[in-house]
Amino acid sequence: MELSIYNPSNVKEIEQLFIQTFSDSEGQSEGETIGHLVRDFMNSTDSNNLYCFVAKENEQIIASIFFTRMIFESGISAFILAPVAVHTDHQGKGIGQKLINFGLNTLKENGVELAVTYGDPNFYSKVGFTVMTEKVVPAPLKLEYPEGWLAQSLVGGEIEPITGKSHCVEALNKPELW
Numbered sequence: 001m002e003l004s005i006y007n008p009s010n011v012k013e014i015e016q017l018f019i020q021t022f023s024d025s026e027g028q029s030e031g032e033t034i035g036h037l038v039r040d041f042m043n044s045t046d047s048n049n050l051y052c053f054v055a056k057e058n059e060q061i062i063a064s065i066f067f068t069r070m071i072f073e074s075g076i077s078a079f080i081l082a083p084v085a086v087h088t089d090h091q092g093k094g095i096g097q098k099l100i101n102f103g104l105n106t107l108k109e110n111g112v113e114l115a116v117t118y119g120d121p122n123f124y125s126k127v128g129f130t131v132m133t134e135k136v137v138p139a140p141l142k143l144e145y146p147e148g149w150l151a152q153s154l155v156g157g158e159i160e161p162i163t164g165k166s167h168c169v170e171a172l173n174k175p176e177l178w
């Protein structure tokens with residue numbers, strides 16, 4: 001398996017991976033919603049505000065992950081991990097965790113100080129995330145599942161409470177995604 005930064009010529013293959021994987025796990029409607037989100041990321045998000053990584057096997061993309069910039073009024077450099085997909089036939093073999101760690105290390109090398117995500121604490125705790133209250137890390141939109149609001153420092157130490165508001169990229173700025 002080979003991990004790398006995505007190549008924009010793979011946009012269609014990546015979109016298809018997300019549609020298929022999320023349709024398999026959460027139904028067709030969720031598959032389409034996530035497919036739309038990643039297409040939006042790749043088509044309309046400034047490259048300074050986006051990281052996308054892929055895992056390939058035999059030249060096929062079998063997993064992919066997105067990180068997009070979050071702006072905090074405090075000025076801390078931060079990205080949100082969402083979404084990540086490992087093709088249904090390749091799940092449960094450690095690929096998801098390897099890809100997430102590869103992405104987090106690349107962010108760290110590029111001076112990013114904080115990673116946040118929104119999902120299942122049981123899974124994301126395996127790659128260093130812990131549950132946060134919105135008093136510590138303000139969320140950009142109202143959270144339907146505050147228990148899934150997670151973060152980790154990429155510079156070591158505890159996360160100090162961040163004051164002020166936060167903002168996400170336009171493609172994520174939709175109440176139904178939160």
Ligand SMILES: CC(C)(COP(=O)(O)OP(=O)(O)OC[C@H]1O[C@@H](n2cnc3c(N)ncnc32)[C@H](O)[C@@H]1OP(=O)(O)O)[C@@H](O)C(=O)NCCC(=O)NCCS
Nearest residue numbers: 025083084085086091092093094095096097119120122123
């Ligand atoms: C979630 C996902 C990215 C994990 O990738 P993966 O390669 O299958 O996971 P790994 O093999 O690295 O890790 C497996 C571990 O995570 C746990 N795990 C996997 N998927 C999980 C999920 N959806 N919820 C909770 N735990 C999960 C497994 O129980 C396993 O734990 P164990 O090692 O203690 O047995 C992948 O299963 C996937 O794409 N699922 C469908 C889409 C999705 O839910 N994406 C995440 C939300 S954005």
